[in-house]
Amino acid sequence: MWKKYKSQMLSATPMRLFALVFAFVTLNAHAQDTKEVQPWVLSAAQVHQGAVVMYQKRIAELDAAQLLDTDADFLVKAARILTRLRAQAALDFPESRDWRWEVHTSAEPEETAYAMAGGKLLLSLEQARLWNLSETELAMLIAHEMAHALLAHNQDEYAFVLDQFPEWRLRSFAELEQAVDHDTQLIKALAPLGKEQEFQADQAGWRLAVRAGYPIAGLLRFFKKLAKLASYPNFESASHPAPAQRYARARQWAIAPDDSAASNAR
Ligand SMILES: [Zn+2]
Numbered sequence: 001m002w003k004k005y006k007s008q009m010l011s012a013t014p015m016r017l018f019a020l021v022f023a024f025v026t027l028n029a030h031a032q033d034t035k036e037v038q039p040w041v042l043s044a045a046q047v048h049q050g051a052v053v054m055y056q057k058r059i060a061e062l063d064a065a066q067l068l069d070t071d072a073d074f075l076v077k078a079a080r081i082l083t084r085l086r087a088q089a090a091l092d093f094p095e096s097r098d099w100r101w102e103v104h105t106s107a108e109p110e111e112t113a114y115a116m117a118g119g120k121l122l123l124s125l126e127q128a129r130l131w132n133l134s135e136t137e138l139a140m141l142i143a144h145e146m147a148h149a150l151l152a153h154n155q156d157e158y159a160f161v162l163d164q165f166p167e168w169r170l171r172s173f174a175e176l177e178q179a180v181d182h183d184t185q186l187i188k189a190l191a192p193l194g195k196e197q198e199f200q201a202d203q204a205g206w207r208l209a210v211r212a213g214y215p216i217a218g219l220l221r222f223f224k225k226l227a228k229l230a231s232y233p234n235f236e237s238a239s240h241p242a243p244a245q246r247y248a249r250a251r252q253w254a255i256a257p258d259d260s261a262a263s264n265a266r
Contacts, residue, residue, distance in 0.1 A: 044118075047154070048099075050177060051117035058122065059104055067107040071125055078103050078123055081139045085146055086119070088212040093150045103142075115145035117154065131225055136209075136218025143205035143212075151204055153197045154180075160193055161186055195241050202246055206253050216254050223250035 062068035069075050082103050090097040101119035111124045121142065128138065157180055161168050165186070168176055179186050202223075209219050223246055227233045230243040 044095075046173070048118035050174070051120055054177075055102075055116050055120040055122075062104070062106050062108065065108070069105050070107045071105065074125060074128060075103070075105055077135060077138065078105065078121075078142065081135065081142050082121070082146075085139065085143055085208055085212050088208055089146060089150055092208065092211065096150055113141060113145055115149045117149065119146070119149055121145055131229060133225075134218060134221070136214045137222040137225065139209050139212075139214045140205065140219045140222035143209040144201045145205075147201040147204035147208060148197065150208075151197070151200055153201070156197070157190055157193060160190060164189060191239060194239050195236065198240050199246070199249065202249065203253070206250065220250055220254045223247040 059068060082101055086096070086099075086101045096119065099119040101121070103121040103123065105123045105125050105128075107125045109126045111122065112127065113121070113123050115121050123142070131137070133141065158176060161176065161180065168179070171179075180190065181187075206219060210216060223243075227243040227247040232242075233244040233247075234242050236242045236245075
């Protein structure tokens with residue numbers, strides 16, 4: 001759930017609780033007693049369940065504030081795109097075949113697009129309106145968010161934290177879940193990895209959308225808007241690569257004779 005409240009859509013990929021196939025996370029409360037860290041296998045089901053709880057909590061908050069799915073037409077469009085992309089994802093990432101993908105929209109101005117473990121998506125109505133996204137451009141955004149989940153980026157993040165900060169092996173998974181969003185030290189330490197993951201999500205999302213049949217010109221326009229609408233297109237943010245750099249990479253994929261430029265996305 002880190003990077004939850006960034007101001008850039010797509011460039012912000014807050015909730016990073018994506019699908020874990022099996023995260024070999026060593027967490028054990030008893031380890032404090034024994035001074036020995038017991039291996040504790042974190043299953044995909046556990047991680048997905050944790051994500052579902054957080055997702056439902058956020059959905060309920062938005063609902064209570066009358067900020068949930070306030071634009072029926074946009075929601076229908078997003079759901080249609082998700083249906084198309086998830087069908088392709090089921091082929092390219094077979095482990096996602098049984099995921100219960102879900103998409104909702106938030107009218108909260110500060111909310112940004114994000115994806116959670118197992119395919120729970122939240123999109124920002126405000127950003128979609130400001131960016132005036134076409135169907136294909138929206139598909140690129142959704143594909144990018146889906147890619148974070150499909151690439152199990154959170155698994156890498158947890159593994160990174162447990163490797164670099166072994167003391168976290170003695171804490172519970174729930175604490176770690178919160179910490180990657182809120183612990184300043186961890187957020188800072190994870191930033192370089194997060195930026196690399198943004199590039200990966202761009203690339204894998206691009207490939208997913210292309211394979212699902214979306215026109216390249218429209219997908220590229222998404223990145224053009226990303227660069228054009230950024231306040232400082234040539235500068236990276238605390239959590240994201242420079243928009244101009246992302247656009248430049250997408251231009252390379254667009255001129256590739258096939259999708260080989262993106263074929264190493266996984
Ligand atoms: Zn992202």
